[in-house]
Amino acid sequence: MAISKPNGRIRTTPAIRLLNIGGASMSASIMHYSGAAEIRFALTALMPSIEPFWNQPIAAYAAAAYRLDRPQSRSCVRNHAMTLLRAVTERAALKAGYDTDETAAAGRELLQSPVIQTGPHCLLLFEPDAFYTHLFSLLGLAAHRREWHITYFGTTMSFKESAKKGPGWLRIDGEPLNLFGLPRSRMDGRSICCPNGPYRFALTNSEGKKTPTQASRQLLDDLPSFSFGSAAEAIKCANQILWQKRMGTPLKLLQLDDFDVAELIADHLDDTGSWMAKCFVSGGEAEKISADIDRLNAGPWRGWIKRTTDHFWLVERDSVVPLRLYAGYLRSGNACHPDIEFTPSAIAAALRDRKLLPSLFTAFLVLSILPGVRALGGCRQTVYLPLMRYLTALSVTRYGDYELLDALRQDERPGQWGHRVFLPAAADPILEVDTAGGISTLLHKYRNMRVTEASGDLTSFTKDAIWAEMAKHLANGDISAGSPEWSWSAA
Secondary structure (H helix, E strand, O other): OOOOOOOOOOOOOOOOOEEEEOOEEEEHHHOOOOOHHHHHHHHHHHOHHHHHHOOOEHHHHHHHHOOOOOOOOOOHHHHHHHHHHHHHHHHHHHHOOOOHHHHHHHHHHHHHOOEEEOOOOOOOOOOHHHHHHHHHHHHHHHHOOOOEEEEEEOOOOEOOOEOOEOOOEEEEOOEEEEOOOOOHHHOOOOEOOOOOOOEOOOOEOOOOOEOOOHHHHHHHHHOOOOOEOOHHHHHHHHHHHHHHHHOOOOOEEEEEEHHHHHHHHHHHHHOOOOHHHHHHHOOOHHHHHHHHHHHHOOOOOOOOOOOOOOOEEEEOOOOEEEOEEEOOEEEOOOOOOOOEEOOHHHHHHHHHOOOEEEOHHHHHHHHHHOOOOEEEEOOOHHHHHHHHHHHHHHHHHHHOOHHHHHHHHHOOOOEEEOOOOOOOOOOOHHHHHHHHOOHHHHHHHHHOOEHHHHHOOOHHHHOOHHHHHHHHHHHHOOOOOOOHHHOOOOO
16 A cells, blocks of 8 residues: 655655765765674665764764654544553553652653653663663753653563573673573573563572672672562662662663553553554454565565564463464464454453563554654664554554544654664673763763764674665665655654
């Protein structure tokens, strides 16, 4: 189905154009995508708004990332989605220990300036991928005198991402430590959101020695000493404590996890007149979007949005299980798992019972796309979120909600690169904070560093095979900023 492009929102990159990125000019007609400079060129081709910032201080880019005032919208769907997101945010703040005045302030700030950080996912605060992204957000939030650092704390990942990295590990004094002292049998194939505890922080090295250094002993003293039902709960609680004890900032941290998002989706589905209930579930659009994803994966955008599961995961004791939407039911293919009727009431009940969790696409629908919230994310999110918006626009067009379609057209940079924007080589956050004498000194150290210098070799991009494919498609013209699939990026 053809959909109209948002007029005036897309700037295409000419076939031959010289860009000065990091002091090196290059021609689009003779590009070879093989390193950090080429990735910067690709990012600029897809997201022209980033071009002025490559040679500016990282503080300037961070400030721009968090510069967003919520526009007035005539879309009832959008306004309703923001009302529900605000309510879930306030409830999550209450659960995190903030008082009623503080929670109301969190809701107001999200409404007035709808920007959330979605990059770090479920990582301990001092894990480098998380820590330096939090610093980036601190720079951006401080520039606008914000009070809340709101993040999406994604938890449907597994322990084993790569060797001694990921949510189950933390490197201290150059040595990888196992957060919970778990044997490999307790980690492989286990999803961190599942209720298979108890989990208790231990910080053990490869020899099984607990807290082998003074820095690790001091950190363990600051971590909660009680046990948790899931690894995700443990890390979320620890981050809240570490933020208050070690970050030395008046900004308040609020982590929205997948169970908060599940509650948000249930709130949508409880309203039978909502877009999620009436269109996505009852109207058959969920199934049509799955078919749209299959078509997207048949072309040059293959792999950016994977149909790993159909919109929801089944939560078991040790792992989340993919589901397929077939004949009006969510089915796992395992006879031991009951089918779940794909109706608003049945899905809402399963979400509230913690039997289901949303897929990435479904989570971004209610966190970003429908309410109009800018999401700051990493190397893959810079592409998959605009494609999710494209899929949503196809659905909204089929449904005929032109007010919502117009609201999507008016969005300003709804998905922006904001994770791993700077990540020092051989980073050791705890050592850096101690050496600097505190977070404020560390922020001062980095704030005037140029984005090209701060972002370094961009290994998260250059080591990702899908970005190598993207580079080829950009070079041969299969993909461009003018591609129909990119027309809802508002980049």
